[in-house]
Amino acid sequence: xxxxxxxxxxxxxxxxxxxxxxxxxxxxxxxxxxxxxxxxxxxxxxxxxxxxxxxxxxxxxxxxxxxxxxxxxxxxxxxxxxxxxxxxxxxxxxxxxxxxxxxxxxxxxxxxxxxxxxxxxxxxxxxxxxxxxxxxxxxxxx
Amino acid sequence: xxxxxxxxxxxxxxxxxxxxxxxxxxxxxxxxxxxxxxxxxxxxxxxxxxxxxxxxxxxxxxxxxxxxxxxxxxxxxxxxxxxxxxxxxxxxxxxxxxxxxxxxxxxxxxxxxxxxxxxxxxxxxxxxxxxxxxxxxxxxxxxxxxxxxxxxxxxxxxxxxxxxxxxxxxxxxxxxxxxxxxxxxxxxxxxxxxxxxxxxxxxxxxxxxxxxxxxxxxxxxxxxxxxxxxxxxxxxxxxxxxxxxxxxxxxxxxxxxxxxxxxxxxxxxxxxxxxxxxxxxxxxxxxxxxxxxxxxxxxxxxxxxxxxxxxxxxxxxxxxxxxxxxxxxxxxxxxxxxxxxxxxxxxxxxxxxxxxxxxxxxxxxxxxxxxxxxxxxxxxxxxxxxxxxxxxxxxxxxxxxxxxxxxxxxxxxxxxxxxxxxxxxxxxxxxxxxxxxxxxxxxxxxxxxxxxxxxxxxxxxxxxxxxxxxxxxxxxxxxxxxxxxxxxxxxxxxxxxxxxxxxxxxxxxxxxxxxxxxxxxxxxxxxxxxxxxxxxxxxxxxxxxxxxxxxxxxxxxxxxxxxxxxxxxxxxxxxxxxxxxxxxxxxxxxxxxxxxxxxxxxxxxxxxxxxxxxxxxxxxxxxxxxxxxxxxxxxxxxxxxxxxxxxxxxxxxxxxxxxxxxxxxxxxxx
Amino acid sequence: xxxxxxxxxxxxxxxxxxxxxxxxxxxxxxxxxxxxxxxxxxxxxxxxxxxxxxxxxxxxxxxxxxx
Numbered sequence: 001x002x003x004x005x006x007x008x009x010x011x012x013x014x015x016x017x018x019x020x021x022x023x024x025x026x027x028x029x030x031x032x033x034x035x036x037x038x039x040x041x042x043x044x045x046x047x048x049x050x051x052x053x054x055x056x057x058x059x060x061x062x063x064x065x066x067x068x069x070x071x072x073x074x075x076x077x078x079x080x081x082x083x084x085x086x087x088x089x090x091x092x093x094x095x096x097x098x099x100x101x102x103x104x105x106x107x108x109x110x111x112x113x114x115x116x117x118x119x120x121x122x123x124x125x126x127x128x129x130x131x132x133x134x135x136x137x138x139x140x141x142x
Numbered sequence: 143x144x145x146x147x148x149x150x151x152x153x154x155x156x157x158x159x160x161x162x163x164x165x166x167x168x169x170x171x172x173x174x175x176x177x178x179x180x181x182x183x184x185x186x187x188x189x190x191x192x193x194x195x196x197x198x199x200x201x202x203x204x205x206x207x208x209x210x211x212x213x214x215x216x217x218x219x220x221x222x223x224x225x226x227x228x229x230x231x232x233x234x235x236x237x238x239x240x241x242x243x244x245x246x247x248x249x250x251x252x253x254x255x256x257x258x259x260x261x262x263x264x265x266x267x268x269x270x271x272x273x274x275x276x277x278x279x280x281x282x283x284x285x286x287x288x289x290x291x292x293x294x295x296x297x298x299x300x301x302x303x304x305x306x307x308x309x310x311x312x313x314x315x316x317x318x319x320x321x322x323x324x325x326x327x328x329x330x331x332x333x334x335x336x337x338x339x340x341x342x343x344x345x346x347x348x349x350x351x352x353x354x355x356x357x358x359x360x361x362x363x364x365x366x367x368x369x370x371x372x373x374x375x376x377x378x379x380x381x382x383x384x385x386x387x388x389x390x391x392x393x394x395x396x397x398x399x400x401x402x403x404x405x406x407x408x409x410x411x412x413x414x415x416x417x418x419x420x421x422x423x424x425x426x427x428x429x430x431x432x433x434x435x436x437x438x439x440x441x442x443x444x445x446x447x448x449x450x451x452x453x454x455x456x457x458x459x460x461x462x463x464x465x466x467x468x469x470x471x472x473x474x475x476x477x478x479x480x481x482x483x484x485x486x487x488x489x490x491x492x493x494x495x496x497x498x499x500x501x502x503x504x505x506x507x508x509x510x511x512x513x514x515x516x517x518x519x520x521x522x523x524x525x526x527x528x529x530x531x532x533x534x535x536x537x538x539x540x541x542x543x544x545x546x547x548x549x550x551x552x553x554x555x556x557x558x559x560x561x562x563x564x565x566x567x568x569x570x571x572x573x574x575x576x577x578x579x580x581x582x583x584x585x586x587x588x589x590x591x592x593x594x595x596x597x598x599x600x601x602x603x604x605x606x607x608x609x610x611x612x613x614x615x616x617x618x619x620x621x622x623x624x625x626x627x628x629x630x631x632x633x634x635x636x637x638x639x640x641x642x643x644x645x646x647x648x649x650x651x652x653x654x655x656x657x658x659x660x661x662x663x664x665x666x667x668x669x670x671x672x673x674x675x676x677x678x679x680x681x682x683x684x685x686x687x688x689x690x691x692x693x694x695x696x697x698x699x700x701x702x703x704x705x706x707x708x709x710x711x712x713x714x715x716x717x718x719x720x721x722x723x724x725x726x727x728x729x730x731x732x733x734x735x736x737x738x739x740x741x742x743x744x745x746x747x748x749x750x751x752x753x754x755x756x757x758x759x760x761x762x763x764x765x766x767x768x769x770x771x772x773x774x775x776x777x778x779x780x781x782x783x784x785x786x787x788x789x790x791x792x793x794x795x796x797x798x799x800x801x802x803x804x805x806x807x808x809x810x811x812x
Numbered sequence: 813x814x815x816x817x818x819x820x821x822x823x824x825x826x827x828x829x830x831x832x833x834x835x836x837x838x839x840x841x842x843x844x845x846x847x848x849x850x851x852x853x854x855x856x857x858x859x860x861x862x863x864x865x866x867x868x869x870x871x872x873x874x875x876x877x878x879x
Binding site for chain 1: 336338339340341343344345374375376378379380381452453454455456457614615616640641644646648684686691692752
């Protein structure tokens with residue numbers, strides 16, 4: 001009985017240690033340095049040169065779901081609206097891939113929606129003054 | 143015929159005003175003819191030549207108004223004809239932004255009205271005694287027309303407000319109530335429209351419309367032809383330019399527009415025909431059937447199909463050949479789609495600039511219907527995936543709403559085949575998922591390596607991947623791909639293609655190689671010569687654009703009894719890979735004396751992360767000086783190859799390996 | 813050890829086991845925010861901060877030795 005109870009105590013200590021370890025790990029950094037994430041970042045960075053004026057003009061806004069959306073195509077010349085739509089679709093494909101890759105790189109594919117939500121908030125929080133962002137369903141100008 | 147004037151009551155009275163002004167007032171009572179009727183009509187001539195024409199109620203073309211007033215700056219009554227010029231019109235106290243001239247024959251009911259809009263346009267209406275109405279418009283601004291309409295009746299042309307249409311109208315409308323027919327010819331110039339979000343818009347539009355209608359059997363039988371000859375439009379996500387022309391005929395009754403037959407001329411399409419019915423009050427198509435015959439994909443593909451289907455990949459999609467299609471819309475939504483392929487080709491260029499995937503020419507038919515299962519039977523004469531040419535194959539699938547089940551498909555690949563079994567594509571939770579199995583029937587490595595421009599190898603490649611799952615972010619292939627090569631085999635498991643269609647597409651797998659004959663391997667890659675066998679494991683291999691970006695590799699001599707020798711050239715090459723720095727003169731001299739050396743074992747480990755290969759040698763063999771043995775000598779003469787640099791830049795390593803192989807350079811020994 | 817304390821210990825164990833599981837599926841929101849900020853900086857080029865790539869490895873050098 002004595003042996004058994006000291007064993008259980010030891011076991012509890014080990015478990016508690018594991019628990020702390022898990023907690024510490026959970027507070028650590030998120031892995032974002034994979035080749036796929038680097039490629040996506042580079043692709044998005046290159047595209048940003050073409051998207052930035054569209055954010056500034058309000059043609060494209062930062063949506064609440066972590067994507068970008070055609071908000072007011074009226075400020076884009078008619079012949080270029082299709083291209084802007086393509087640009088948005090390509091950006092959103094990269095963003096979706098980025099969120100999936102980050103979740104995957106950290107061994108938790110199920111985190112995709114959490115990653116997306118976090119990014120959605122940060123894109124919006126860090127948008128430049130004058131850009132349009134979506135808050136509780138409505139577009140507002142920062 | 144005179145449609146007169148019921149109870150014409152003319153009472154003229156002189157009224158003495160306080161200022162001594164005399165006025166004449168005529169109370170006409172009511173006027174009626176099939177086009178127009180008015181109640182409580184009176185004309186009052188005022189001092190100074192002006193007049194007020196007023197009616198308590200007016201009915202025209204199914205609409206009625208109250209308190210109509212036309213105040214004329216100059217007016218006169220000659221015989222039975224009332225003349226008015228510089229008139230301003232008001233309805234229920236609201237003035238219209240136009241100046242009007244009017245002549246009414248009070249005897250016959252014939253009238254002529256000309257309105258000059260403050261914006262510059264003119265509209266002239268002639269009401270013949272027989273009831274015919276002739277309307278003529280000159281540079282009439284659509285915006286003015288909408289403004290007047292909104293004053294004339296509640297809401298005006300509210301159904302168009304969302305599109306904010308503008309432009310200048312010229313044209314003529316003849317309406318003959320007796321013959322129950324109408325004829326319209328109109329042109330629109332400088333036309334424009336635009337929704338608030340910019341998703342529907344047109345600029346500098348020019349349209350020509352001719353239409354005729356006659357009333358029969360309780361409805362209007364109509365026919366029309368329209369031509370769009372200037373400007374451009376954006377109908378999200380399509381950009382359209384002037385050129386299309388349309389001819390149509392049908393019936394209009396009780397708010398429903400029936401199109402019996404319409405044909406259109408569209409760039410890149412041999413013939414477009416349509417029929418359908420529209421609920422104009424609800425503003426939607428109840429039923430619409432459109433046939434596109436002879437669609438030239440090279441023209442229509444990039445313009446119409448790519449923006450609708452894959453907007454993100456518009457630049458990467460390639461089209462050729464032609465298709466014919468029938469589209470059926472019911473209750474405002476897509477109901478059925480039939481497509482016939484005629485030498486059609488589709489391709490998706492690689493994101494990184496590679497050849498990508500191409501299929502075609504395709505022949506056959508595919509159908510989809512919301513209400514019943516359909517079938518797709520398409521024969522592909524061939525295809526291409528990167529550098530590999532695919533043979534002819536048949537695609538046979540059953541399509542049910544949002545589920546496509548393919549029959550067994552055999553795609554010839556070089557001298558073998560890729561067999562796709564039980565493939566089912568289904569839309570789940572808003573995105574497409576695929577499930578099925580893939581078997582690769584043996585493909586010779588000779589053919590494969592030749593096709594891929596790799597050094598020729600012998601052996602065969604085959605695969606059994608019974609559990610293939612595809613989702614937008616990943617294609618997972620459960621099972622194994624086996625290559626028998628160099629007297630041993632190489633097996634890949636845990637195959638996953640991640641982000642298959644994006645820029646960051648990458649492949650991951652675990653590879654296990656056993657009993658690889660070094661003699662064949664070194665000969666194939668012109669790497670000097672080595673005899674013996676090795677086993678290798680690549681765990682967590684990740685390839686991006688076919689280049690490895692991560693793995694944990696381990697190569698070690700296979701167990702067993704076999705001759706183990708390494709040539710001088712191979713030793714030099716192995717050393718060269720590490721940068722031929724530290725070779726002692728003594729050893730160099732020794733090396734020069736012999737053609738080949740015996741060895742006991744070889745071992746090399748490399749963990750690739752972030753472009754750096756962390757190297758290690760034979761397992762368990764450590765040296766006090768920090769070096770790690772890669773080749774441990776045995777027999778006479780014996781030779782050790784020892785590595786010292788554990789951090790090696792991967793790109794540089796590959797570069798050196800390629801140089802060694804390509805130039806087969808003798809590494810410089812100092 | 814009486815029954816009560818054993819019961820306590822067992823419950824504590826049970827709690828820590830489940831807690832452990834909870835921790836493992838817990839999304840590290842703060843870390844994710846930091847990671848998002850770093851990526852946003854790069855994509856939007858908000859700072860010309862040096863990319864946090866690891867120092868380029870010294871070019872592979874002299875590590876072959878024969879004897």
